[in-house]
Amino acid sequence: MIRTVLTGATGRMGATLSRLVREAPDLELAGATARGKAEQLAALGVPAGDDLGRVLDAARAQVVIDFTSAEASVVHARQCAERGVALVIGSTGFTPEARAEVARSAASIPVVLAPNTSVGVNVVIRMAAELARVLGDGYDVEVLEAHHRMKKDAPSGTALKLAEVLASALGRGQEDLTFARHGQIGARPSKEIGVQTLRGGDVVGEHTVFFYGEGERIELTHRATSRDQFGLGALRAARWVTGRTPGLYDMADVLGFPRAT
Template structure:
């Protein structure tokens, strides 16, 4: 039995994780948090998330939750700035950490890396197994097709998403630049006006926002006389939650280090 603490349990991902963990035989929720001032603080976590009583009280501080329960791992999708603080709380108490937040600054990523010297951390912009397979395939397609194809990344998310491009789109851009031997300077994030002909080295990364789109990512490979489109469409948040639970099972007992979903899924030689 793996004992988990879930943060932000009334949010989209927090409530999804709570429901999935509740229905999973080898996992037990032993702690739950919400932001200070939330009306959920002090309530039963299951009732706060409209799932039925779980006999776990919501608190407004992860450190308190960890001090009150013997947890093996924390799962967190709260947001980059808050997630860094949660990683520090886990590092201080020797608890593994699974983080699906996006939008980290370079400084935030550096702080995660420092925490990972003390505890094992899985941090990934997208926990979906399907998306991570798409990332791997995109890297291989870019390597095989080579410089003769123009590459573009298009992502779409709901109107409430705060960061752009999505963390998944940025990860796709990262593996594509690595496969093609290009650099961050070759990435173009917007186009407007008289921009001239498309540079041969360019990789475009474009963003759409609207409605309730859970998440869509497409990589286009444009060649002469042919086009390849590699697409992943998420229709619910369950696949993110299931991937995070898979990461939680995997990370418990690992040595300290900063891991990603490629490690969880056993990919070798991932770009």
């Protein structure tokens, strides 16, 4: 049994993870962080509080699954590194500086940092890169993402990851990404990769990559209809990362995809 601690256990994603961990035959919910009244924390049935460090000390944890915020995840990574506990991060919205902070912690512990832990969406990300390499510069590339009205960061971490792998596959850089269009913008630059955002309702997550060619269009889409898929992927990552050597990993490592060269 892998002793697992969850952060934000009473939130929407945290509640999903709590249920899935309890259902898993090889994982044990050993602790949780959450903000709430004493009776809410007691109902979790495990060491719980708003300080991850204290929870880790009480829980004898082997791995932490963290779906909170980029700012909180930086602190959580530091606390895990101090105690030698593996970490899976599903938070999004990382600045380059925050990502560098997590990488520093990963020098001491194994960390999986993934903008999206769904197995399906990570397969789509890999397929998008393969399509881009095969199609080449003869197609205009656009990324469209949609999420619920409560999501705070835009574009989504998954959309940014898609844009990153598409740019890499096509030999392009950050300067070729366009995140908004308005007014008299002129003709579309040939190397541009557009990344567009929709927000509304209770959409769990939708991502589509469009390849627009002359006389044809290719669409590659992933639609999440339940948070369970993120949770199941996170559990898969937790199993994989426990006992690994220190380093900063992603879902491509978890799924056994070859590293890009």
